Amino acid sequence: MNVLLITAKSDITELVSGVFISKSMAGKHRLSILEEPPSGISDIAGINFLIADICSGDDNLLSFLKSSQTSDLPKLIIIAGIASVSGLLNNGVKINDFVFEENLDTELGIRIENIFLRDFKLNSSNSIITGEMVLDLDKYELLINGKKIELTFKEYELLKILLENKNKVFTRTQLLSAVWDYDYYGGSRTVDVHMRRLRSKMELPYSDMLKTIRNVGYMFSPELE
Structure with missing residues (x-):
């Protein structure tokens, strides 16, 4: 499975990469990392799952998340506060789950595994x-x-x-x-x-x-x- 992480923060990049290594996902799933949303549909060809950090309130990222090219992609959104979820939903962004930035250490791995199981039907036997x-x-x-x-x-x-x-x-x-x-x-x-x-x-x-x-x-x- 091809996973795309969009964040400009090195600490979030390290945390997400660490989850894939600690959960033995690295050999089964490919993680790509971008600091900014891609500009064209060819840039996300083959991407199955999107993890996006919206804590900075980037308008370009918001536009990307609600675009037709990503509307059907399962998404895990990293947020600063609950108001961000309402803002996303009010702007027509479909999300599968979210996690507060302050809780990434304890919840990120669980959230990713839940999406793999619920949305991709990837069970423990992969x-x-x-x-x-x-x-x-x-x-x-x-x-x-x-x-x-x-x-x-x-x-x-x-x-x-x-x-x-x-x-x-x-x-x-x-x-x-x-x-x-x-x-x-x-x-x-x-x-x-x-x-x-x-x-x-x-x-x-x-x-x-x-x-x-x-x-x-x-x-x-x-x-x-």
């Missing part, structure tokens, strides 16, 4: 579970009804991104960038080829949960039509 489908992030395995499904690494990475961002639409370019990186020159249609192969390996109803969004890209939606 798996994403949808019904009888289990994506084991430690073993790089997909199990459906207890049966192992053989995937290539690219197929696994595609499925992982979509499962970590349920009901979020990714363009082919975003998926290409996240899985193949920017230096790949094979063209975005390679995403279509891998998605077809991935669907063919998965059983119903899970293969139908991989939805094609016409002229845009793909998403994983557990709600079948």
Whole structure:
């Protein structure tokens, strides 16, 4: 999972980094750190979870948090006081949880783990579970009804991104960038080829949960039509 921390404070950076190390998350999740909100949507391609420090009251950060590019991202907000929460909600910012800056030492790790469990369904075994489908992030395995499904690494990475961002639409370019990186020159249609192969390996109803969004890209939606 790709986590983005936005803060200009070195002490907060150290605390968040320390949580990922102490909780043995560093090998499972990638933490990126920015002092200011990114300027373009390509800068957050593949980001699954956002931690933002709003204690300074940065208007640019507030605009970023309520923008369409981050509206569906799970967010943990670091605040100075409870009034900040009301201000965020009144400005249309969706947040999943918040933590007071003064309580970071004792509460930060708990808040992050709760979001991983509640919003990403990452359990103690580090798996994403949808019904009888289990994506084991430690073993790089997909199990459906207890049966192992053989995937290539690219197929696994595609499925992982979509499962970590349920009901979020990714363009082919975003998926290409996240899985193949920017230096790949094979063209975005390679995403279509891998998605077809991935669907063919998965059983119903899970293969139908991989939805094609016409002229845009793909998403994983557990709600079948």
